[in-house]
Amino acid sequence: MTTARRDAVRRALAVSEGFRSAQDIYALLRAEGSKIGLTTVYRALQALSDAGEVDVLRTDEGEAVYRACTTGDHHHHLVCRSCGKTVEVAGPAVERWADQVGAEHGFTDMTHTLEIFGTCADCAAAKA
Known part of the structure; x- marks a missing residue:
């Protein structure tokens, strides 16, 4: 995955308050004109999570949601x-x-x- 796409996901999380789903982040990026795909958003979120840059939790419905770590x-x-x-x-x-x-x-x-x-x-x- 290109660093530019990962950086786009990172920026989207940085401006979001609270936890957001991959679909939320995808919709935000697409609304800004990005050509990023949903699969790429998922891969970027996994990479950022593995690197300790994002927090992940599961909602009551079992959906993974993400937010930028502040610590x-x-x-x-x-x-x-x-x-x-x-x-x-x-x-x-x-x-x-x-x-x-x-x-x-x-x-x-x-x-x-x-x-x-x-x-x-x-x-x-x-x-x-």
Whole structure:
């Protein structure tokens, strides 16, 4: 894949707020006049994810969604179900727990993901 196409996907993520699906990114790029294909968008997202440049999570429907990482450190996400606002959060207690559970069962070199979904203060206020 050309770097130019990967850079286009990277830029689309940089200007997006919250997590976006590959289809969302594809539609944005096409609306800007790009000739990029949906398969290329998927490949670029996978490459960016493998490089640690994007965060990936699965929605309740099982769809993978992506956003540009704002930190290179291990982190978790607090995501608003209504508007998609996302906050990166540290979870030292989760890290200790994962290490402890793994060790108790003879596992090493553990990895994990943790996403917390809720309603942000702005959306909660709008519903009130």
